[in-house]
Amino acid sequence: MAQVTAKMVKELRDMTGVGMMDAKKALVAVDGDMDQAVDYLRENGMAKAAKKADRIAAEGLANVYVSGNSAVIAEVNAETDFVAKNDKFQNLVQDITTLIATNKPANVEEALALTTEEGTLSDRIAEATTVIGEKISLRRFEIVEKTDSEMFGAYLHQGGRIAVLTVLEGANEEVAKDVAMHVAAINPRYVSREQVPEEEIAHEEKVLTEQALNEGKPANIVEKMIKGRLNKFLGEISLNDQPFVKDPDMTVSAFAKANNGSIKSFIRFEVGEGIEKRQENFAEEVMNQIKK
Known part of the structure; x- marks a missing residue:
């Protein structure tokens, strides 16, 4: 029997979006064969998540969560901009941001291992992928801490197409939010x-x-x-x-x-920035469907 390593489990999770235990179980069942493991997951009720894994997720929502002197700004991706209007997806984005703020993981990998009522966060995202029908992924996040004399400013443009978190020394929340709105609109690269x-x-x-x-x-x-x-x-x-x-x-x-x-600092997340979006050839897609 082939040895199932942590690297193999991670690779399968990256390919399919399933939880760690499901990935390990699949690899053990097929003696470590990666392709067969993907088929195993599809055959056992996780077909949608597996089939969506190779798609490009460059849409979605960014969100900001503020609690006391801590704040989180995060981006969660999906395949199309339509999913941003889906209540389930919106709730997922809010829950992910809150979970990160509560637990303060060091990176995305640690965040995906956080425990939720539905298993790990990775498990919940895989389930959402299946239910919503699009590949969903936690792309990035930043945790920001401030002092009592500083003020957070949070702003979401178009409901989360762009998210900005500012930190100001002094002033008030309204002023900090106005600065965040400016950052969303003008997209500066540095504070000074x-x-x-x-x-x-x-x-x-x-x-x-x-x-x-x-x-x-x-x-x-x-x-x-x-x-x-x-x-x-x-x-x-x-x-x-x-x-x-x-x-x-x-x-x-x-x-x-x-x-x-x-102004002390700012973070600006624009959904999908830096991701190469797949260009769909609809004429070719129709012809492929006709040939089938």
Whole structure:
């Protein structure tokens, strides 16, 4: 009998979305053959979860949960944007975020092993995959802690298409939420220009120099142009320097300062960002159906 290792169990779980014990049981039953283990799971009532496992889940919802001085921002993916309107999926996303906030796992793997009333979180997600009919996965999360003098700001755009969590020193919840709304709309990359890595500044300076030289500007003018354009670039990517969406006559940092606050940090999750979405060829799909 082949030895069933933890690596094999994890691989099967990643392929099928089933719980750890179900994956191990299937591998033991088929003497460690991965393909047969997938068939075993399908034959024993987990066909939907298994068949959905190779699909691309780039839609879904992001959510923010705040409790006292702790907060969680998380993204849960599904295959289509229609599932975001499904009550079962919405409840699942809220429950996952709350569970993470309560238990504070270190990473996604630890989160999936957390215990729920339906077994592990991985088991519950697999069950939801079967019931809802789409591949569902916990993609990422961040746990944020603050002090008593700091304030969380939470904002969900389009019900969770974009989720933002900000931390401000001072101010109040409404101000922190307004800053989160700005982050959702403008998508800054850093809180301040001081946070921009030196290598990123050097790269941008090189690009701007080439642009100026290609414009045929004299060398003594190029240096001044670079300084001005680099300053503009840093202002565009830094939250503090951006014109505030609700009042473009002041910067975001000026808005926070006017309300006795300063911005400490922000996290912005946009559902599906960075995931290569599968392009469906509907004509080809129809032809394939006709041939069957």
